[in-house]
Amino acid sequence: MIKGIFYFLIFPGFLFTAAMGCLSGWFDRKLTARIHWRVGPPWYQNFVDFLKLLGKEIIVPADSMRGLFLFAPVTAVIGATLLSVVLWQPNLRTDSGFLGDLIVAIYLSMIPALALIIGGMASRNPLASLGASREMKLMLAYELPFIVSIATVIIKNGYTIRLYEMVQHQAAHGAIIGSPSGFIAFIVALLCMQAKLGLVPFDIAEAETEIMGGPLVEYSGAPLGFFRLSKLMMLFAMPVFLITVFWGGIAPGALGAAVGLGKLLVILLVAVLIKNTNPRLRIDQALRFFWGPVTVLAVISILLTLAGL
Amino acid sequence: MNNIALLTAFPFIIGTLLFLIPKRARGLIETVSGVTALVACLGSVRLFLVRPIESTFAYGISFVIDGLSGLALLGVTFFTLIIILYSIGFMRDHVYHRSFYVYVLWTLAASIGALAANHMIVLALFWGFLGLTLYLLIHIGGGSGAAAAAKKTFIIIGGSDAFLLFGMAIVWQAAGSWDLLGVKLPITSGLTFWAFIFFVLAAFAKAGAMPLHTWIPDCAASAPIAVTAYLPAALDKLLGIYLLARCCLDVFILxxxxxxxxxxxxxxxxxxxxxxxxxxxxxxxxxxxxxxxxxxxxxxxxxxxxxxxxxxxxxxxxxxxxxxxxxxxxxxxxxxxxxxxxxxxxxxxxxxxxxxxxxxxxxxxxxxxxxxxxxxxxxxxxxxxxxxxxxxxxxxxxxxxxxxxxxxxxxxxxxxxxxxxxxxxxxxxxxxxxxxxxxxxxxxxxxxxxxxxxxxxxxxxxxxxxxxxxxxxxxxxxxxxxxxxxxxxxxxxxxxxxMFLYGALSLKKGFFRTDRTYIGGERLPESSFISGTDFYNTIKEIGVIQKIYRGAEKKYFDLYEQAKRTFSYMTELLRQMHTGVLPTYLSWVVFGLILLLWILGKNTW
Structure with missing residues (x-):
């Protein structure tokens, strides 16, 4: 039990994921700044941002549901942490995980978004309501192609839904991303990740210029800090998820860690480039985009997989 | 005395006796029903713990409690208890207060009987009785909506019961036994496949799987919520899926x-x-x-x-x-x-x-x-x-x-x-x-x-x-x-x-502040609010999906409605012949007589 708590709180859980998330967030901010021809923040910027928010006054809207409003952000952080713990077990080879942890990981990755929706609803602000509804629709949009792309992975990894066996299978037979069908599925999952992380062009739920942060509009101080932190943690955890299931996972040892870091940076680079070269979509455009071309792409990858490619 | 029979008969008898209590003694009715459900619940726990139990009556009619029926039995008695508890607050002022409790206890009895029955005909009997109590329970919602929903439910459930009987007859013919357990009929011929389909139809109608689901939304709209929570939400799922599992695990080899x-x-x-x-x-x-x-x-x-x-x-x-x-x-x-x-x-x-x-x-x-x-x-x-x-x-x-x-x-x-x-x-x-x-x-x-x-x-x-x-x-x-x-x-x-973190933060005075919601610095009139009911209109407006929704709104996918439309079309044809003009009827009669004579005469001569 003590070991479990350590996993959860320190490594690879909360502290590790939060620190890596802040650094990934810094990579994003720095790169964006360079694209904009600015200098960009120092590496510790996200850490101090979070600490500063912890020290700020917390404003609770008058007729909100207080408990839910305050604990939704905490749940978001817990969800991201749990996701990280489940993902790192196979990568660290500490534990063979459990049967079906892939599905658990998919569902855990939904929790931060869900917490944002519920927190927004609990604040009872009309703008937050709009944002919450957009977040929910966005979730519906990307969930369909995401599941199909994961089905490709399941078939390619020899019908296993255990992350540990997926990593082992890829170590023996080469990464899934190397095959045509695997690559297409990876592209689909990458687009879904972009939406899951709420990065432009899919930052529809928060859309500062339209609905002033959507579900976050009433948040301030520590709860806002938790939501921001959970976003950063997901910015690290979701690429790790893609690396684990599509790209051979992260091998143990210093070399393995370095290669893993390289993979992480590549995925982040793509995400940041997409973010900086696209305007925000409307929610109905996003729905059509994910249920249309992206799902078709995912189905093509399934068909290719079944054809043995 | 036999435990299973006792557990089945007990709620039925108490339920019937409730009619003797004056309607105004609402507290007494509630207490008696609650105690009955509690006793049934404890009885089912006991049966579950000592399972498997089998008891045989005359003509080879047997009742069996095994793992599957024991699980469903626990669920049935537990949910009856919960619903009766809830109804103390919910149904107090209802016009049909006493009838509600009577029907609930009858449903409980019939459910226990249906779950324990190992003889197919006995199962069908209890199953049919459950359809009746369901009809009665929906009916106490009152109004024309409830009457129509009850009728629709009764027709769908009753119709599927007929199929169930048909399926049972085929199984009996193929296996030579009326018992549910230990049949293990392999689906090899077309006939056994149809028997399987008939069983499954009955289970689907009860549980509410498509395409026999349409009674559930109607029932929910017009029956009292306690009834909806009791039957379509809890009991009918337990019963329907019990039948499905029984038929897939014990009766047939799929x-x-x-x-x-x-x-x-x-x-x-x-x-x-x-x-x-x-x-x-x-x-x-x-x-x-x-x-x-x-x-x-x-x-x-x-x-x-x-x-x-x-x-x-x-x-x-x-x-x-x-x-x-x-x-x-x-x-x-x-x-x-x-x-x-x-x-x-x-x-x-x-x-x-x-x-x-x-x-x-x-x-x-x-x-x-x-x-x-x-x-x-x-x-x-x-x-x-x-x-x-x-x-x-x-x-x-x-x-x-x-x-x-x-x-x-x-x-x-x-x-x-x-x-x-x-x-x-x-x-x-x-x-x-x-x-x-x-x-x-x-x-x-x-x-x-x-x-x-x-x-x-x-x-x-x-x-x-x-x-x-x-x-x-x-x-x-x-x-x-x-x-x-x-x-x-x-x-x-x-x-x-x-919690600790928030607690520590709140130690500092004035750290939590309550303020009114912020909408761009404006004060919106109270009448303008976002309800949420049209959150997903974006989805509804997507091409193909829009067409499907329109079809569904016109009840194109409702089997019951479609059957109703077909029948009314056919009767419309007949109705058009009924002009009410006497000479027309007379000429029909004469024409029919000639036809009849011609047919008879053709064979004789």
Whole structure:
């Protein structure tokens, strides 16, 4: 039990994921700044941002549901942490995980978004309501192609839904991303990740210029800090998820860690480039985009997989 | 005296005796019914613990309680107890107060009989009686809506009963025995396949799988909510899925085609019903479509044919009964407090009935399959079963997996809408001084909501080990599955730490400040609020989906309505001949006589 708590709180859980998330967030901010021809923040910027928010006054809207409003952000952080713990077990080879942890990981990755929706609803602000509804629709949009792309992975990894066996299978037979069908599925999952992380062009739920942060509009101080932190943690955890299931996972040892870091940076680079070269979509455009071309792409990858490619 | 017969007869006799109590002695009626349900509940626990029990009567009629029927029996008696507890608060002022309790106890008796019956004809008898009590219970909703819904239900359920009898006759002819257990009829010929289909139709009609689901939304719209929570949400699922499982595990040995029938029905039911739920504006109707959609998971689980899938389907049956019952009961509390369940007019209840909101939130997360609640565990097992099918060859499993997982996301979406519109939306309509919620109603919902958490976190230690595992011979199919208790520990730790942090922050004076909501610095009029009922209009407006919704609104997919239209078209033809002009009738008679004479004469001469 003590070991479990350590996993959860320190490594690879909360502290590790939060620190890596802040650094990934810094990579994003720095790169964006360079694209904009600015200098960009120092590496510790996200850490101090979070600490500063912890020290700020917390404003609770008058007729909100207080408990839910305050604990939704905490749940978001817990969800991201749990996701990280489940993902790192196979990568660290500490534990063979459990049967079906892939599905658990998919569902855990939904929790931060869900917490944002519920927190927004609990604040009872009309703008937050709009944002919450957009977040929910966005979730519906990307969930369909995401599941199909994961089905490709399941078939390619020899019908296993255990992350540990997926990593082992890829170590023996080469990464899934190397095959045509695997690559297409990876592209689909990458687009879904972009939406899951709420990065432009899919930052529809928060859309500062339209609905002033959507579900976050009433948040301030520590709860806002938790939501921001959970976003950063997901910015690290979701690429790790893609690396684990599509790209051979992260091998143990210093070399393995370095290669893993390289993979992480590549995925982040793509995400940041997409973010900086696209305007925000409307929610109905996003729905059509994910249920249309992206799902078709995912189905093509399934068909290719079944054809043995 | 025989235990099973006693348990069946006891609620029936007490229920009938309730007619002797004066209508005004409402407290006495409630007490007697409650005690009866409690005794039945304890009796079923006893039977469950000492199972398997078999008792034989004359003519080889036997009653058996094994793992499967024992599980359903526990569920049936437990939910009867919960509903009676809730009804103390909910049905108090109802016109048909006494009749309600009588019918509930009769339903209990018939359910116990149907579950214990091993003789097919006896099963059919109790099954038919259940259709009758269902009719009566829907009827006490009053008004023409309830009458029409009751009739529709009776026709669908009764019609499927006829098919069930037909299926039983085929099985009897093929197996030479009326017993359910130990038949194990392989589906080799076309006749046995049809027998299987007939059994399955009866199970589908009862549980509400497509295409025989259409009575559930109508019933939810017009019957009292306590009835909806009792029958379509809890008991009919237990009974229908019991019959389905019995027929798939004991009566038949399924072949590929039979599995395919189940899988297709399951997948279509999940997606189609949840898409309908997404667009509903009435809380009861929204919930009723989910009561249909969730059946899909159970059917899908049993259809996979492997132990983990079947166990998942059965576990989902139990979980569904728990959270759907909670959800309907919370809708009942809303109706009791506001007099409506129309989501367009509701809002702001988070302040007025907070306990109900918490129960509704927990059960909404459960039904959406969010870890660590109970719905997640059973859905996870169904997914596992589906992937295992893929392992053994077969290509279609991707479709089933997509339907199941995407259906889960859609479920979440529609519950976000419900919670927002009913509880969170800003409206002044019901902002009167908070009144206390009725304690019996809160207790009933609280027990069920707590079960959602306990069955989720201790899934492996409690329900799977004691209830589900014994049905499938206690095999170790759960080795190495997710340990929700560990995740529960983590989540608990995280929440505690969050609490400590907020506690530490609040030590500083003036750290928490309450202020009015910020809408760009403006003060919006109270009348302008976002309800949430049209959250998903964006989806409704997408090309193909729009067409399907329009068709559904015109009831094109309602089998009952279609049959009704066909019959009325045919009778219309006949009606047109009835002109009311006497000479016309006379010429018809003469013409008929000539025809008759000609036919008779042709043979004679």
């Amino acid at each position: 072949n590929e085609a039979a599995h395919l029938v189940l899988l297709i029905t399951g997948a279509v039911t999940i997606i189609a019903a949840v898409m309908m739920a997404l667009m509903q504006h009435d809380m009861k109707k929204l919930l009723s479509y989910h009561a249909v959609s969730q059946v899909g998971y159970m059917v899908l689980g049993i259809g996979t044919g492997n132990p983990v899938g079947i166990a998942g389907g059965l576990f989902h049956m139990l979980n569904h009964a728990i959270y759907k019952c909670t959800l309907f009961l919370s809708a009942g509390s809303v109706e009791k407090k506001t007099g409506t369940t129309d989501l367009d007019h509701l809002g702001g209840l988070i302040q007025i009935i907070p306990a109900t909101f918490v129960c509704a939130l927990i059960s909404s997360l459960s039904i959406s399959g969010i870890p660590p609640f109970n719905g997640f565990v059973s859905k996870w097992m169904v997914y596992q079963g589906i992937v295992e099918m893929g392992q053994r060859g077969g290509r279609l499993w991707v479709l089933w997996l997509m339907a199941a997982m995407f259906g889960s996301a859609l479920t979440l979406a529609s519950f976000i809408k419900l919670l927002h519109a009913a509880y969170c939306a800003r409206t002044t309509e019901y902002a009167e001084a908070p009144q206390r919620e009725h304690c019996a109603m809160v207790l009933a919902m609280g027990v069920l909501a707590a079960l959602c958490i306990v069955f989720g976190i201790f899934a492996k230690q409690l329900p799977l080990r004691f209830l589900i595992n014994p049905i499938l011979g206690g095999s170790d199919i759960y080795l190495g599955i997710w340990e929700p208790s560990q995740a529960g520990l983590y989540i608990g730790t995280g929440l505690l730490l969050g």
